[in-house]
Amino acid sequence: MKAFSFSQAxxxxxxxxAELADPxxxxxxxxxxxxxxxxEGHAVxxxxxxxxxxxxxxxxxxxxxxxxxxxxxxxxxxVHRVGSLAIGDLAVWVGVSSRHRAEAFAACRYIxxxxxxxxxxxxxxxxxNGDSGWVNxxxxxHPHEH
Amino acid sequence: xxxxxxTLQYHxxxxxxxxFELLSKVCAATFVSVRPDQRDDGTRAxxxxxxxxxxxxxxxxxxxxxxxxxxxxxxxxxxxDLPFLTERxxxxxxxxxxxxxxxxxxxxxxDNLPEPLCAIWEPAARExxxxxxxxxKQCPRKFLINSATALLDxxxxxxxxxxxxxxxxxxxxAALKRxxxxxxxxxxxxxxxxxxxxxxxxxxxxxxxxxxxxxYAELRKRxxxxxxxxxxxVALNADFSDWQTPLKHGDTVVFIPPVAGG
Numbered sequence: 342m343k344a345f346s347f348s349q350a351x352x353x354x355x356x357x358x359a360e361l362a363d364p365x366x367x368x369x370x371x372x373x374x375x376x377x378x379x380x381e382g383h384a385v386x387x388x389x390x391x392x393x394x395x396x397x398x399x400x401x402x403x404x405x406x407x408x409x410x411x412x413x414x415x416x417x418x419x420v421h422r423v424g425s426l427a428i429g430d431l432a433v434w435v436g437v438s439s440r441h442r443a444e445a446f447a448a449c450r451y452i453x454x455x456x457x458x459x460x461x462x463x464x465x466x467x468x469x470n471g472d473s474g475w476v477n478x479x480x481x482x483h484p485h486e487h
Numbered sequence: 488x489x490x491x492x493x494t495l496q497y498h499x500x501x502x503x504x505x506x507f508e509l510l511s512k513v514c515a516a517t518f519v520s521v522r523p524d525q526r527d528d529g530t531r532a533x534x535x536x537x538x539x540x541x542x543x544x545x546x547x548x549x550x551x552x553x554x555x556x557x558x559x560x561x562x563x564x565x566x567x568d569l570p571f572l573t574e575r576x577x578x579x580x581x582x583x584x585x586x587x588x589x590x591x592x593x594x595x596x597x598d599n600l601p602e603p604l605c606a607i608w609e610p611a612a613r614e615x616x617x618x619x620x621x622x623x624k625q626c627p628r629k630f631l632i633n634s635a636t637a638l639l640d641x642x643x644x645x646x647x648x649x650x651x652x653x654x655x656x657x658x659x660x661a662a663l664k665r666x667x668x669x670x671x672x673x674x675x676x677x678x679x680x681x682x683x684x685x686x687x688x689x690x691x692x693x694x695x696x697x698x699x700x701x702x703y704a705e706l707r708k709r710x711x712x713x714x715x716x717x718x719x720x721v722a723l724n725a726d727f728s729d730w731q732t733p734l735k736h737g738d739t740v741v742f743i744p745p746v747a748g749g
Contacts, residue, residue: 462748
């Protein structure tokens, strides 16, 4: 599988997990990001993800490559949803297989942290009161209002 | 001027490369005319070339080599020292081409004589050009004056002003940087909050902005963008870029709002 990719359709972790199998692997760690029903005190009803895919694919691949090199794991991959998601849906999946557990956890943590900060993906939250907003964009545009 | 004029930069890249890309938008195939000793130089190597068959006689050597290499093709011949040239001027030339003539050319804005190096040379020019050279003459302008040439007025008066001295290079560079100086066309793609505030996912626009920073300042006057440049990152042609990187004609620009993956 590609080191980093997007999916319009629901994610399928079992399929991805099988792709990371390796005879030298002693373990596998994964992270699943789920859509929760609240954020910063607001009741959330659904989410939309949008990505600048041409650049996001390159940056996501760089992150996974960095993690493999830095932690010496065997295989790693990340898949991110785009489109409209409901509460409980799987938004992002990260998986790592390695010889030992410590580097699998570390690489998994590294990939999700870097993806959240570096990859051009945006999240729009829809709230129970009918409002909506782009996370990290609406309030930072009006810092004096809060 | 001792510098190779093809390597001068007005639009953020060597002028030869810029002219090549401009021509590639309007022609079926594009070639660089080179003397045999220029084939491997850094600016020209790697581009499709037509090599002079009679080097040492100036630009008409390139024109005659092209007419001989592909005798059925009409050639839009373009000098690579025209910093003010625009795609519009090329489109106008093509739209008003008269294929029944030997050539279609602009009248110089300065002396009304034909400009041979922003002109369409028809296949019918091949025999008379070879005869002209055989008679010992080499001036492409005089050739056009004495041939059946369709002549057009320039839609933009300064489009064919060329640069021959260091002083002219300086003033051309300054003129291109002025607001309202010769503009470049860029495509801007919008995502997330910027897409909603712009009311579109992309637009193509002519701008005199020389950097992404200037372009964003210009766009903030047209769209109700509330994010400041300090809150954004910028990408040129799908790679992260610096805000001060020179914008080139044809660039695709994306302004990246604060991200929120995961």
